[in-house]
Amino acid sequence: GVPPRVSLTPHEYADRVGRVVPSAQGPARIVAELYTQERYAGRRPEGEALHAARDAWRDLRGIAISSLLRRNRRGGRL
Numbered sequence: 001g002v003p004p005r006v007s008l009t010p011h012e013y014a015d016r017v018g019r020v021v022p023s024a025q026g027p028a029r030i031v032a033e034l035y036t037q038e039r040y041a042g043r044r045p046e047g048e049a050l051h052a053a054r055d056a057w058r059d060l061r062g063i064a065i066s067s068l069l070r071r072n073r074r075g076g077r078l
Helices: 010-020 022-041 047-074
Strands: none
Touching: 010 022, 022 047
């Protein structure tokens, strides 16, 4: 429910997601930070950072699915 804009950096988009869905703020920031490191600095997450990335992504997926299900029950748009 938070469409990306090409003008936003990964961190700005994560902040936007966090404002719309507060429970997603932490995981979105983790994903944005690790994405930025890999995409722009060429550093792939390893060890604890890789574990944190997987956990954050799993959390975000769960939050997104829950949000979609709640909207569908209320008859909202996707």
